[in-house]
Amino acid sequence: MKSGVEFMMGRKSSVAIFFVLALITAASAQVKLPKVLASHMVVQRDLPVHVWGMASAGELVSVSFRGETGSTTASQLGRWSVYLKPGAAGGPFTMTVQGTPAAGGAEEALTLEDVLVGDVWVASGQSNMEFPLKRASTAATDLPNAGNSQIRLLMVDKKPADYAQDDISTSGWTASTPETAKEFSAVAWFFAREIEEKEHVPVGVIDSTWGGTPAEAWTRVAALGEDASLSSLFSEWGKRTDIEADSALAIKDEQRQKDEARAAGKPEPQFGWHPDVLSWGPGLLWNGMIAPLTPMAIRGVIWYQGESNAGPERNTIYDKTMRALIEDWRKQWGVGAFPFLYTQIANWQPGGSWPVLREQQLKTLGLVNTGMAVTIDIGNPDDIHPTNKAEVGRRLALWARALTYGEAVEDSGPLFRQATPEGKSIRVWFEHHAKGLVAKGGELTAWEVAGADGKFVSATAKIDGNTVVVTSDAVAEPRFVRYGWAANPECNLFNGEGLPASPFTSE
Numbered sequence: 173m174k175s176g177v178e179f180m181m182g183r184k185s186s187v188a189i190f191f192v193l194a195l196i197t198a199a200s201a202q203v204k205l206p207k208v209l210a211s212h213m214v215v216q217r218d219l220p221v222h223v224w225g226m227a228s229a230g231e232l233v234s235v236s237f238r239g240e241t242g243s244t245t246a247s248q249l250g251r252w253s254v255y256l257k258p259g260a261a262g263g264p265f266t267m268t269v270q271g272t273p274a275a276g277g278a279e280e281a282l283t284l285e286d287v288l289v290g291d292v293w294v295a296s297g298q299s300n301m302e303f304p305l306k307r308a309s310t311a312a313t314d315l316p317n318a319g320n321s322q323i324r325l326l327m328v329d330k331k332p333a334d335y336a337q338d339d340i341s342t343s344g345w346t347a348s349t350p351e352t353a354k355e356f357s358a359v360a361w362f363f364a365r366e367i368e369e370k371e372h373v374p375v376g377v378i379d380s381t382w383g384g385t386p387a388e389a390w391t392r393v394a395a396l397g398e399d400a401s402l403s404s405l406f407s408e409w410g411k412r413t414d415i416e417a418d419s420a421l422a423i424k425d426e427q428r429q430k431d432e433a434r435a436a437g438k439p440e441p442q443f444g445w446h447p448d449v450l451s452w453g454p455g456l457l458w459n460g461m462i463a464p465l466t467p468m469a470i471r472g473v474i475w476y477q478g479e480s481n482a483g484p485e486r487n488t489i490y491d492k493t494m495r496a497l498i499e500d501w502r503k504q505w506g507v508g509a510f511p512f513l514y515t516q517i518a519n520w521q522p523g524g525s526w527p528v529l530r531e532q533q534l535k536t537l538g539l540v541n542t543g544m545a546v547t548i549d550i551g552n553p554d555d556i557h558p559t560n561k562a563e564v565g566r567r568l569a570l571w572a573r574a575l576t577y578g579e580a581v582e583d584s585g586p587l588f589r590q591a592t593p594e595g596k597s598i599r600v601w602f603e604h605h606a607k608g609l610v611a612k613g614g615e616l617t618a619w620e621v622a623g624a625d626g627k628f629v630s631a632t633a634k635i636d637g638n639t640v641v642v643t644s645d646a647v648a649e650p651r652f653v654r655y656g657w658a659a660n661p662e663c664n665l666f667n668g669e670g671l672p673a674s675p676f677t678s679e
Contacts, residue, residue, distance in 0.1 A: 203271030214376025290374030299383030362565025518551025543571030585671030607668020
């Protein structure tokens with residue numbers, strides 16, 4: 173055994189060695205930036221420029237951008253944050269981040285090149301937002317012309333997490349080219365093209381999407397927990413995780429069957445889609461794919477999601493789910509009630525419960541600074557992924573142009589305001605009836621009325637000025653009216669600007 177003296181000497185030596193290593197580490201530590209801050213990025217105009225990252229504890233960090241320099245000292249945990257003055261759109265600029273270790277040693281610097289100042293939009297949601305430009309119906313024309321140095325793209329890698337992350341996984345910011353745009357969100361790219369063309373400012377778009385995901389996966393757990401009526405989202409996820417073991421075995425067996433078919437020279441058998449349940453629990457995608465973005469100032473969000481919340485266990489509370497998401501995103505970003513522009517799910521024949529989800533989406537317009545692109549006329553009844561993404565991007569951009577940029581453009585088709593019984597008829601009033609109401613293709617279709625019993629029957633409808641009058645011989649005193657209340661309705665009510673009316677019910 174070692175004597176007490178020997179033990180103490182050894183311990184002192186270990187402490188000394190540890191202290192020396194700590195000094196070396198501190199002196200050589202590099203100042204670091206999150207991946208969302210990189211060369212070729214877009215910085216939000218007219219808002220304070222936030223630059224943040226990690227360094228060794230006590231390290232002096234300075235940031236220089238557009239002739240201004242700000243400095244700070246890294247905290248005990250190594251975090252640092254600098255705010256610089258707002259500025260107008262422009263660029264390209266260079267940003268320099270300088271670190272000076274507190275324990276001495278060589279200074280270090282990071283230089284970000286080709287930085288633009290303009291508007292930053294986050295695009296999120298499930299597969300119809302993730303849908304790549306190369307698969308859009310207009311890709312043959314648009315993709316070869318996708319080169320635009322004023323549009324910058326950042327794609328966030330798929331990453332669930334149990335708690336909020338400091339950084340994302342990504343290959344970085346790039347200027348839009350046919351090569352960089354082909355895998356990027358088609359809706360987001362078309363939206364960016366519209367905004368850049370109309371507003372003449374650089375546009376940065378962050379694509380943070382994952383097909384098949386429910387809205388609650390993109391919402392902070394604490395925000396969901398504040399509304400007791402959303403508790404079913406947690407129990408529903410629990411039910412799904414209970415069957416995950418069997419699902420994993422099923423996937424393994426399906427792969428075995430495919431391997432055997434290939435070995436035998438036979439066609440591979442086709443199997444149904446398996447959702448990635450364990451990655452899509454409440455809050456998991458917020459933690460991994462949205463939370464790391466929130467320190468960066470943005471102009472707003474575009475959103476295309478809802479299909480995975482259209483089932484009966486989720487659709488009746490979708491408005492509350494989205495309100496929790498939108499209000500909490502705004503709270504976490506801390507730049508005010510930024511525009512949140514979303515897409516109403518399109519027509520699709522198998523979508524039996526989709527009318528309820530569309531009505532919930534219509535209700536979400538009650539939140540300030542929200543806009544909804546109606547797509548009931550451009551879906552594909554046989555494909556949940558319609559390919560006309562250019563028009564979706566354009567309609568979202570109309571909302572941005574009117575709501576965010578103050579342009580005098582119509583941003584929506586007719587939206588239900590109220591219904592007034594008039595004897596044997598019921599009159600429907602609308603907002604967004606620019607240049608009047610139009611029945612495309614002849615007489616109005618997809619209308620129904622109901623009496624006090626709530627039993628709906630098909631009805632005839634006629635345009636009367638900026639209203640629609642609806643009647644049915646089967647209902648002597650109509651009390652309720654609805655339009656487009658089907659998975660794949662034949663809707664043909666538009667306004668004079670060519671934008672479709674949203675399905676609705678007056679119940």
